[in-house]
Amino acid sequence: MFTGLIEEVGAVVRQSGFDLAIMAKTVLEDLRLGHSIAVNGACLTVAAVTREGFVAQLSPETLQRTTLGQLRPGDAVNLERALPANGRFGGHFVLGHVDGVGRVAGVRHEGEFSLWQFQAGMDVARYLAPKGSVAIDGISLTVLDPAGDTFGAAVIPTTMRNTTLGTKRPGDSVNIETDVIAKHIHHYLKGAAGKPITLELLKRHGFA
Numbered sequence: 001m002f003t004g005l006i007e008e009v010g011a012v013v014r015q016s017g018f019d020l021a022i023m024a025k026t027v028l029e030d031l032r033l034g035h036s037i038a039v040n041g042a043c044l045t046v047a048a049v050t051r052e053g054f055v056a057q058l059s060p061e062t063l064q065r066t067t068l069g070q071l072r073p074g075d076a077v078n079l080e081r082a083l084p085a086n087g088r089f090g091g092h093f094v095l096g097h098v099d100g101v102g103r104v105a106g107v108r109h110e111g112e113f114s115l116w117q118f119q120a121g122m123d124v125a126r127y128l129a130p131k132g133s134v135a136i137d138g139i140s141l142t143v144l145d146p147a148g149d150t151f152g153a154a155v156i157p158t159t160m161r162n163t164t165l166g167t168k169r170p171g172d173s174v175n176i177e178t179d180v181i182a183k184h185i186h187h188y189l190k191g192a193a194g195k196p197i198t199l200e201l202l203k204r205h206g207f208a
Contacts (some may be wrong), residue, residue: 001079001096002043002080002082002091002095002138003083003091003094003142004039004080004095004135004138004139004140005080005090005140006078006139006163007027007079007080007081008027009164010023010024010076010079011024011074012071012150013073015058015072017071019042019047019055019057020056020057020071022039022056022175025081026054027080027081028179031049031054033046033047034079036039036081036082037080038079038094039079040067040077040078040094040164040175041057041066041094041135041139041175042062042136042138043096044058044062045057045098046146057129061206065099066101067101067137067173067175068162070174073190078137078138079081080138080179091133091140092179093181094135094138095180096177097177098177099123099124099177100120100121100123101157101173101174101175102118102119102121102124102174102175103118103172103173103174104118105117105118105119106170107168107169109157112157113154113155113156113157114154115124115144116154117151118150118174118176119149120149120151124176124178125148125151127179127183128146128151128182129143129179129182131143132161132178132179133175133179135176136174137175138177139159139169141153141159142196144152
């Protein structure tokens with residue numbers, strides 16, 4: 001499990017077949033073979049650790065559901081090690097299981113702060129709730145004003161400086177992971193009722 005608090009921005013060295021080699025420093029401190037690490041929000045397994053980075057392997061599912069297959073040498077990537085049992089929890093529950101690829105729909109800067117608009121497929125957007133949590137390329141953000149297949153997020157200067165988000169422009173692709181609790185509630189209610197979720201159904205099951 002992860003928190004959505006990016007530890008370091010690494011750089012892609014190469015992508016060969018299912019192997020993705022990344023140059024890093026901070027995350028190497030206690031990284032071992034078989035450990036989990038989030039790369040742009042996607043949970044990967046460490047296949048090798050070198051003096052200057054690590055190699056992770058990309059499954060066909062990862063290549064299909066994320067932007068990692070689009071990475072090229074020199075591209076910057078957000079990195080976060082898995083949360084240890086005695087670690088401090090600071091963001092939100094992030095599993096590293098990307099739901100789908102969305103895109104940056106727009107950015108409005110207000111001084112040092114910025115308001116971002118993202119667009120996602122309805123199969124992803126249906127899990128978004130106002131003030132809920134979402135991970136964008138592994139970054140923990142708060143959902144603002146979801147409507148249809150779009151939603152917003154306010155981004156602080158620290159996030160812009162310490163992640164890859166500051167390099168994104170309208171139209172760029174991003175990995176999106178919605179809140180795991182919202183997904184479980186949605187599937188539970190859908191399975192229990194066999195019909196679309198309504199306010200009446202939520203009340204019946206004690207969720208509203």
